[in-house]
Amino acid sequence: MLKRRLIPVLFLRNGWLVRSESxxxxxxxxxxVAQVDRYNAWDVDELIYIDISSSDSEDxxxxxxxxxxxxxxxxxxFEVIDAVAERCFMPLTVGGGIRTLDDIQMRLSRGADKxxxxxxxxxxxxxxxxxxxxxxxxxxxxxxxxxxxxxGLQIYSRxxxxxxxxxxxxxxxxxxxxxxEIFLNSVDxxxxxxxxxxxxxxxxxxxxxxxxxxxxxxxxxxxxxxxxEQTGVSAAAAxxxxxxxxxxxxxxxxxxxxxxxxVR
Amino acid sequence: xxxGIIDLAINNLSxxxxxxxxxxxxxxxxxxxxxxxxxxHLVLPGVGTFRAGMEQLRKRGLEEPLLTHATKGKALLGLCxxxxxxxxxxxxxxxxxxxxxxxxxxxxxxxxxxTGRLPHVGWNEISVVRDNRLLPSNAQNPIVYxxxxxxxxxxxxxxxxxxTSYEIDIVASVERGNVFGMQFHPxxxxxxxxxxxxxxxxxxx
Numbered sequence: 492m493l494k495r496r497l498i499p500v501l502f503l504r505n506g507w508l509v510r511s512e513s514x515x516x517x518x519x520x521x522x523x524v525a526q527v528d529r530y531n532a533w534d535v536d537e538l539i540y541i542d543i544s545s546s547d548s549e550d551x552x553x554x555x556x557x558x559x560x561x562x563x564x565x566x567x568x569f570e571v572i573d574a575v576a577e578r579c580f581m582p583l584t585v586g587g588g589i590r591t592l593d594d595i596q597m598r599l600s601r602g603a604d605k606x607x608x609x610x611x612x613x614x615x616x617x618x619x620x621x622x623x624x625x626x627x628x629x630x631x632x633x634x635x636x637x638x639x640x641x642x643g644l645q646i647y648s649r650x651x652x653x654x655x656x657x658x659x660x661x662x663x664x665x666x667x668x669x670x671x672e673i674f675l676n677s678v679d680x681x682x683x684x685x686x687x688x689x690x691x692x693x694x695x696x697x698x699x700x701x702x703x704x705x706x707x708x709x710x711x712x713x714x715x716x717x718x719x720e721q722t723g724v725s726a727a728a729a730x731x732x733x734x735x736x737x738x739x740x741x742x743x744x745x746x747x748x749x750x751x752x753x754v755r
Numbered sequence: 756x757x758x759g760i761i762d763l764a765i766n767n768l769s770x771x772x773x774x775x776x777x778x779x780x781x782x783x784x785x786x787x788x789x790x791x792x793x794x795x796h797l798v799l800p801g802v803g804t805f806r807a808g809m810e811q812l813r814k815r816g817l818e819e820p821l822l823t824h825a826t827k828g829k830a831l832l833g834l835c836x837x838x839x840x841x842x843x844x845x846x847x848x849x850x851x852x853x854x855x856x857x858x859x860x861x862x863x864x865x866x867x868x869x870t871g872r873l874p875h876v877g878w879n880e881i882s883v884v885r886d887n888r889l890l891p892s893n894a895q896n897p898i899v900y901x902x903x904x905x906x907x908x909x910x911x912x913x914x915x916x917x918x919t920s921y922e923i924d925i926v927a928s929v930e931r932g933n934v935f936g937m938q939f940h941p942x943x944x945x946x947x948x949x950x951x952x953x954x955x956x957x958x959x960x
Contacts, residue, residue: 493921494878494898534945536878576769580777582900582943583770602769604902604943624848627803627836629874629902671874671902702872725877755878755898 494755495719496536496726497743499733500706501526503542503587506566510731511543512682514636514649520734523566524574531579533740536755538575539674539704539728541607541634542568542587569601576602586634586674595622599630607634607674613651616664623669632704633670635661637691638678644691647678662698670701674728677707682731684710687718696723704728712746719752756956759785759794761821761837763801763811771800771834774942774949780956788820795960797824801836805861805905806848808836818854825856830933830958838929838936839907847905856934859909867906869922874904879919881927881939887916889935889954890928897951899927899944907938933960 501523502509508523523540530538566574568585575583585598586607595606612619612633622631636647637658646653646661665673675695677688687708696703702725705718709729718727733739747754758780760771768784775782775798785791799821801808812818825831833841842853845861853861864873880896891897901919907926909915914931918924919939929936935955941948 492880493875494880496877573769577773580770580774580942580945580949582902582940599767600769602767602773604767604770604940625803625807628904629876671904672876700872702874702876723872725872 492753494536495724495753496704497715497740497747497754498537498539498704498726498728499530499535499740500539500541500728500730502730503540503544503566503568503571505544508734509543510682510734514678514681523571526734527575527578530740531581535581535740537582537584537726538579539584539586539607540568540571540575541585544588569597572598572601572603584632584674586632592622592625595626595630599626605630605632605671607632609634609636610648610650612665613646613648613653613656616668619665619668619670623671628669628671631670632672632674633665634674634676635665635695636676636678639688639691644694658695659698662695666699666701672701672725673699673703675703675705680708683708684731686710686714687722687727689718689721692718692722692724702726706730712743715743715747716750716752719747720750756780756796757794758782758796758798758956759790760798760800761791761812761817762786763803763808763815768800771798771942774952775956778949778953778956786815786817788816791817791820791824796830796956796958797821797832799831799833799837799840801834801838801840803836804848805836805839805845805853806851808840809845809851809853812840812854822854822856825934828933828960830955830960831856831935832955833934833936834942835903835938835940838938839905841929841934841936842907842909845905857909857914857929857931857936858911859907861905862908863905864903864921864923864925867908867923871922874902875921875925876902879921879939881917881919883917885916887928887930888958889930889951890917891947891950897944897947899939899941899947901939903938907936933958
């Protein structure tokens, strides 16, 4: 039987590993590659790296060069992919600033298995279709950020105006275009450690037949149990809880197994 | 022993190369017939559609060298789409003839009766269904990483070495002579996967 996945998410900003809260407060956590060995030792199910450098003001293709100007151990997303692919033999998903088929090719050829696409999909939904046709749906994850709006769910983006976009229509659109998975992020819960937004996650699950990875809000191991027990998500993703606690991934898995959740 | 990984320009070569390197194997990326002829162990990886995979193979003139490699009894390993290309035909991206190395066709999991979420992505247990040379022989069934929406279907089950369950039984691995195929990704399956690749490079041919 297919196992449910528990996935650490690492956010990169201008080459540094950061924590994020409500999608806007950032705290530098240091070198992203240094974390790799820890996750490898923990035998994690999958890793997701998201580059959240502001893509408005920078050419995303040259972002890699920006980081090398800084002192210390910052890394471009490409250096991260290289480092992970060299040492870890686990599924790797990378996202952030992907706008062209070449952007996808560059990430996949260096060792990523999947890419997440967000703003560019909102700007140009056909991009998902083009990407799925070239690389296969299995490589294309659409990242979807949402906020609560009158008890419902509103798609959120800083780059693209989503005011008139119905979440239901958007989910149908990306599925029809050939997206292979949805990476669903709650902006309201980001960095709050108050648990996943179960109602809204369920709402999305009901509208789609592709796997969903839920992210945003995990503050305790029981939050993972609750998410898996109360929704049909394929994977639980989280950032902070894994960065700040020793052995957190292993302990979280242990808790899930105790609760008889079907994990590896 | 030298491992050659076929470059189809649409696939993730780094992970496979790194996995074999970590096992101490000599590895080359091969993209022409001379390259194929220079290796004892050939790996056909795959990401993308069946049609795109076959088009790339033919465009690069690699279909014949690959078939010759298999006919000579040299070791051949197809991974994911690479294994699917061994079949007679596939439908992904339009009906397309495959390499015809193993009898069978490749069909969408929906067409095969899966009603749940697709792609079938994540870690799943495989059940070893007959003696073989690459999968572990102990009682513990390995848990490996899958990501696919299409599956290999065959009327001949004698070369199917393991299956996995996702509502239906899906062919997880095949073996006939020195031809091996895996629907899952050993290069992404941590220790379980590396052990399988290690046995592959030890296949004598």
